[in-house]
Amino acid sequence: MSGGYDVSLFAAPPDAHLLCSVCYGVLRQPVGLPCRHTFCRKCIVQWLVRQRTCPCCRREVRMKQLVLRHTLRRQINRLKVKCKNVEEGCPVTVPLHHRRIHLLSCQYEPAPCPHRGCPAWVARKDLSDHGERCPHGRRPRARGAQLSAARAHHDRPGRRQEEWRRRWRRRRASCQLLLAGLDRSLRHLRRATRRLQAQLAWLGGRLEGRRVDDRRGPSA
Incomplete structure (x- = not known):
């Protein structure tokens, strides 16, 4: 099991309460149990498939009792991490949730x-x-062709074209950052939608059970 972040990824050693007791990595999508122990979502789901107890205290746990720890997740996302290219010489450290965005300009x-x-x-x-x-x-051209090309380059408005290129590069970088943020927001929205659907299904089951009990009550 390796659901958490590698500890060596972070600029400073993370606190012990941010580590998963199953994979010993920094919590990724932290999930809490009724016994107040917290694990990576992937780690605890794989664990509960094999045995339905808490890995720490061995208390019986059911899959539907898992609760996402959003506050803890936001805290971990703010931790500073090293660039993926640190061994190549990149000295930059950024918050965990900005790591992929940094790679667009690294x-x-x-x-x-x-x-x-x-x-x-x-x-x-x-x-x-x-x-x-x-x-x-491009292959080297004859001297006459080089002189003609240099004269043509001098005659046309090269400065304006270079300025257009710089503007296009800046706009492309901005669009890439915007797309990365929108993609992250869309993933959060999809997860929230799935949680709401699960809660609505659970409430529907409870209401249906109460209706059945109400119908049986007078006859009893």
Whole structure:
């Protein structure tokens, strides 16, 4: 079982109450039991499939008694974690729930070479240097063609095009961050919807049981 976050991921050692007693990792989707012990949701579900007792105190537990600890989850999401590319030299630390967003702009994140046919993946900060010496780049042209191209480049409004490129890159990065946030919100909304559906089904069963009891009452 490995439902929790790896402890080495965090910039500082997490407190003991944030660790799962089953996988010994930092709690991921923490779930509480009636006995007040907390575990990763994945860990405790797999445990209860085999034996229906608390892993700590051995008290009998049923699957429907699991309760999500939202406050504890938000606390863990605010903990600082190291970048995935820390071994490559990235010194950045960010809150856990911003880790994927940071990778969209991390200069040490591998990215594909922009030249067609090149299979290389290099760090973003090295893309420019790699592109200059990449064998899949544009072939050198004759001197006359180079002079003509340089003259044409001087004649056209290159500064304006470069400014447009910079604006497009900034807008693309903003859109990626927005999409990542919307995707995270959509996952939260789907989980909340499933919980509400389960609660409504449970309430419907209780109401149906009361109706049956009311019908049997006068005859008894």
